[in-house]
Amino acid sequence: MRQAIFIDKDGTLITDVPYNADLEKIRLEHAAGAALKRLHDAGYYLILVTNQAGIAHGKFPEGMLCGVFKRINQLLLEEGQVEIDRFYYCPHHPEAKLKKYRKPCDCRKPLPGMLQQAALENNIDLANSWMIGDILDDVEAGNRAGCHTILIDNGNETKWEPGAYRNPTLVANGLLTAAEMILHD
Ligand SMILES: [Mg+2]
Ligand SMILES: [Zn+2]
Known part of the structure; x- marks a missing residue:
């Protein structure tokens, strides 16, 4: 089985520009x-997991995300x-403007559905994997999936907001x- 790093997109991997799908505005974080x-060289599989409620709210069409991922x-x-190995996203929201995406789902963080699906599809050992994110919803999703977690x-x-699953393993x-903390150096 593979060990993975699950990484949040907005505010973690790239600078957060709300509901952005404009390739010109994509900037990697420091x-x-x-x-x-x-992390890749140490053998970790790199999986991006992102909530994309902008799709549910009609801010940009689902098809544009592919270009965003390619640009990243x-x-x-x-x-x-280095490259991200797999991209997973949740296009849903319980109060979505577009009916197609309006539903409670188990893939929207803080729920762990994206991590669990990615684990199944890519043979990931969740207990020896990490979730990195910039908010406690990322931490909760990672902890619920049984991963170690880092809050940036x-x-x-x-x-x-406190909660049983909202304490990160580490803070960076x-x-x-x-990355240094995960690799112990
Ligand atoms: Mg984020
Ligand atoms: Zn979803």
């Missing part, structure tokens, strides 16, 4: 390429000679520190 390269990998290749404490979490100030 040292994202270097951090992911180190292009930037990662340029910066760190960069100011994006503002509510700090950025992606490179997170």
